[in-house]
Amino acid sequence: MAVAELELDAADGTGARIRTSPGGPPLGPRDGEEQRIFALVRLRGRPVGTVVGRVGAGDDPASVLAEQAADEIGVPDALERPPAGEVPRATVVVATRERPAQLARALDSLLAQDHPDFETVVVDNAPVTGATRDLVTSAYAGRGVRYVREPVPGLAVAHNRGLLAAEAGIVAFTDDDVIADPHWLSALTRPFGEDPALACATGLILPARLSTPAQILLESHGGFAKGFAARRYDPAHPPADEPLFPFTAGRFGSGANMAFRAGALKAVGGFDPATGTGTAAKGGDDLYAFVRLLAEGHPLHYTPDAIVWHHHRERWEDLCGQAYGYGAGLTACLTALLVRRPALLPSLLARLPRGLAHALTMTAPRAIDAAGGGVPGAHGAYTYPWPRHLSRLERRGLLYGPLGYARARFAVRAARPGETR
Incomplete structure (x- = not known):
């Protein structure tokens, strides 16, 4: 099972984006088989939950898991930002x-x-x-x-x-x-x-x-x-x-x-x-x-x-x-x-x-x-x-x-x- 980070609302406006976890193996199905992915879901950098999804060959992992996160986590439209104090x-x-x-x-x-x-x-x-x-x-x-x-x-x-x-x-x-x-x-x-x-x-x-x-x-x-x-x-x-x-x-x-x-x-x-x-x-x-x-x-x-x-x-x-x-x-x-x-x-x-x-x-x-x-x-x-x-x-x-x-x-x-x- 791959481990990844899923950003739902990237700061650069690109929308959902996924990357492998630090120290984890690369994403992507092998030999055309589907891949199970455990993903930390973030909203503008803040962690909001995890999802486990299956991504097939040719699928966009970010889109598949973003849709699943919306269904399972009920991701809020906004999160209170942490204070900017020292x-x-x-x-x-x-x-x-x-x-x-x-x-x-x-x-x-x-x-x-x-x-x-x-x-x-x-x-x-x-x-x-x-x-x-x-x-x-x-x-x-x-x-x-x-x-x-x-x-x-x-x-x-x-x-x-x-x-x-x-x-x-x-x-x-x-x-x-x-x-x-x-x-x-x-x-x-x-x-x-x-x-x-x-x-x-x-x-x-x-x-x-x-x-x-x-x-x-x-x-x-x-x-x-x-x-x-x-x-x-x-x-x-x-x-x-x-x-x-x-x-x-x-x-x-x-x-x-x-x-x-x-x-x-x-x-x-x-x-x-x-x-x-x-x-x-x-x-x-x-x-x-x-x-x-x-x-x-x-x-x-x-x-x-x-x-x-x-x-x-x-x-x-x-x-x-x-x-x-x-x-x-x-x-x-x-x-x-x-x-x-x-x-x-x-x-x-x-x-x-x-x-x-x-x-x-x-x-x-x-x-x-x-x-x-x-x-x-x-x-x-x-x-x-x-x-x-x-x-x-x-x-x-x-x-x-x-x-x-x-x-x-x-x-x-x-x-x-x-x-x-």
């Missing part, structure tokens, strides 16, 4: 481990940002070779990219190292397997300039490629996207449609596209170092930070205008590990919250029955349609396909999470005494 200075932190080729692709996209004042910090996490250091200090020397080494393994530990190294008051985090839209950093940091109370912002994550069954299935399962409407989550005014708020952390965003006010994140101790990829907890570092800040009374803002294109794992075995990690990371996050802020226990217990029901719904197996395996883009609907094997793995992960967190705490304490306090 964006605050920022530091972008990219944690990485032994993936210099992917890192170079991500850094190139960061250097193309339209943000007027930012730096990039690469955190080399528990390196076994000098490949990352050599890349950053040679190819990116003098280009606003700094190299930092963190010997203790774990994504949260690496992110905390980047937080300490950051020189700006706003710190954005992304992964080494993404390509950032040129407007990503400006869109992600602008809300901090508009709202002095804001502590966290997250953005839209879309697939860069859908070339394997595992990638298509993950995106059909909801992927990482959180919708196309901006939303502000304020603890002073809990959302009526989120009865588990603030413990449904996965609704707020993901670690590949998030930013924080540095002072607020440092005030709660940063990320829990016993969470995240690279630890026994398997994940949950981003979820922990979101809920911890909300629990302290800080608002969180989601904006679909801040877009990164994520390279999903290609192999089935990687998807299996990811499903297990989803479950483990969620309960590891909740365990970390109770360990570090026990006052949250009554609130969590009050939501426990609904939370268990939500977890069962979220991880339930769902049949794959006979036409060929799911339609990406139905984010948050819980109607997507999810094979029974992956459902079992996710639920096993839910049971394992607290144990994984305990193991990770012991490991971090042994590597760096005092770090888990």
